Amino acid sequence: MAKSETSTVEKTHESLNFIEEIIEKDLKNGKNGGRVHTRFPPEPNGYLHLGHAKSICLNFGLAQKYKGLCNLRFDDTNPVTEDTEYVEAIEKDVKWLGFDWGTRKYFASDFFDQLYQYAVALVQSGHAYVCDLTPDQISEMRGKPTEAGKESPFRTRSVAENLDLFERMKNGEFADGSKVLRAKIDMASPNMHLRDPIIYRIRKAKHHRTGDKWNIYPMYDFAHGLCDSLEGITHSVCTLEFEVHRPLYDWFLDSLQTFHPQQIEFARLNINYTVLSKRKLLQLVEEKYVKGWDDPRMPTISGIRRRGYSPESIHYFAEKIGIAKRDNIIDMSLLEFCVREDLNKRAQRGMGVLEPLKLVITNYPEGQVEYLEADNNPEKPESGKRQMPFGREIFIEQEDFMENPPADFYRLAVDREVRLKYAYIIKCNEVLKNEKGEIVEVRCTYEPESKSGQDKTGKKVKSALHWVYAPQAVSAEIRIYDRLFSVEDPEGDKNKDFKEFLNPNSLKVLQNAKLEPFLKEAKLGQYFQFERKGYFVVDPDSRNENLVFNLSVTLKDAYAKGKGK
C-alpha cells in the first residue's frame, strides 16, 4: 500500500536510480531483445537479513517494474558451510516479503555438470591449468596489491596433461588441497583477482544436494557468472565488494564466448545500532547472545517477522533508502518510521496495561459492569467498534500516576482529573502504599455525567488514559525490545569486538501485563496497537495459559522524549 500510494502521486519526472537508468538505456537500445531478467543469489549458509531484503526488493522489484523475471538462485558451491535448513528459511523469507520466483528456483549445484564442461573447455583453449602449489605457496606467489606476483611453475603444463589431471581431480584421485585448477590470466595484474584465480578446488565433502557425487567444487567467480549466463540473466546486480571481481566475471564469459550478462554493483545496507553481517549474526546465535536467528532483536528477516514488522513496511523501507554506490548508514529511526507508518493504518487497537496499578472508583457501584464502545481503528472507521467491560476496579499504567507530578505531567495525580479513554472522567482522591512505601492502589471518584460520547459536564481534561477492567483482565507476558547494540556503529572500533557493545537491556520481560479480554483470542500474525504504548504481536511462544506478546515498535512519545528517556 505504501507502494501504491507513491505510484498514485503524479510525477512529471520520475527520478531513477542508477541501475534503472542502465536498464532503461539497455531497453532503449534493444539490448537483450528488450528482456530484463534479474536474480537473487543467496548462499544457503545463514539466514537472510535486512541487507538481503534490500537486494530482494531491488531484484524482484526491477523485474516487476520492467515486466521481466527474477530467479531465486542458491549459490551453493561450498558444501562445508551450506545446509538445506538455510534453503528452507530463505525461501520462507522471500515468500513472506511477497515475491514469487515461479518455477525459476535454481541451485548453482544444478549446473555442476555444465560448469565442469566449461572448465574443460577453458583447459582445452589453454586458458586454465592444474597447479600443484600448496595454499601457502599460492598465496605467497600471488604477491601484494602493490607488487606483482610470480608465475606458478605448473603454468606451462600441456593441455593434455592438464586435461588428464583435471579429470583425475574430479575422479577423486588426489587429496583435498593437493591440486587446484587455475585460470591462466596475468600474475602481474594490478587487480589481485586476475592473478591466476582458482576455478576448482578438491573438496571431498558431502554436498547438501549432490551428496558425494563431486570431489571438486567450483569457486564463486567461476560459478556465479556462468550460472547467470546459463539462466539468461541480463542484469546481475550485486554489492560493491564484488566490483573488483567484475573484470574476472567478464573474463570467464568472454573466454568461453557465452551469453554475457552485465554485473552492476550497488552499496550494501548498513543500519546503526545493529550489524548486518551473516558471519557476525551467526556468532550471536552460536554463542547464545540471542535466542536464535529469529530472535526479535535480530535484524534478520525471520527476526523482524517475529518482532511484528510487516512485509509492507519493509518494502516501504527499501523504497525509502534508495539505491546508490556510496557507503551509507541508515538511521534505525527510518526503519521504525516505516513500520509505524504501515501499522498505524492496519493495526487493531486494544488496551494493554504493561505495568499495572490498581485503581478503585469508590463511587461506582460494586458488582456493576457496563460495556463501553471503543474504536477498532480510528484511522479506519469502517473497521468498526468493540465493547469494553468497565467497572469499579480497573488497572492503569504505573507510569500514568505520579505523587508529585512536575508541571508538564498531564496524567493522574492526587486531586487531578483525567479521562479514562472511552469511559468517564475520574478524579484521584487517595493513594494507598505498602509497608515499603510503594504505591499499590489509587482511589478515585468518577463523574457519572461524563460518559464518553455523552459528556454533559463540559469538563476539559489534559489526558485520556488507557485502562483495563480488572475482573476480566487477561494476564500476559510482554517482551519489550530495545536496540541490540548500545552504540551506533558496533563494528567501528577496530580494537574491540563488536559483542562488547551489545545492549544489556535489549530485552525486558514484563510478566504481569493486563490486557483487554478480546486479546485472549489474538492470533499469530495479527497486528495490534495497544493504545498509547505501541504495536504488538503474539509471539510463537504464546500458549493459552501463558500469552506472550512482543513489542514491535513503540508509538512516538513526545513526553518520554522530553524526559530524555
Place this chain on the structure above:
RNA sequence: UGUCUGGUGGUGCAAUGGUAGCACAACUGAUUUUGGUUCAGUAAGUUCUAGGUUCGAGUCCUAGCCAGACAACCA
C-alpha cells in the same frame, strides 16, 4: 608507493550544464478522548578542496584531500 569506487544539511536519496529539493531525525505551533495520527511551520548545505572550461558548474576538465573495497582452495 598499486588498482577500483565514492564524497550534496545530523542521516539517506534527488537535481542528467540553468533558482540545490524530498524524506527521516530535530525543533515550533494547531487539532486531537492515544503526549499517537493529521495539519501548518522553523532550523539545518561555502554540494571535500584548489584551479580551469562556460553566459552559467553539485554536474564537465586537471590536481590534490578524505573514505571504502581488493592480497580465502569463502561468497
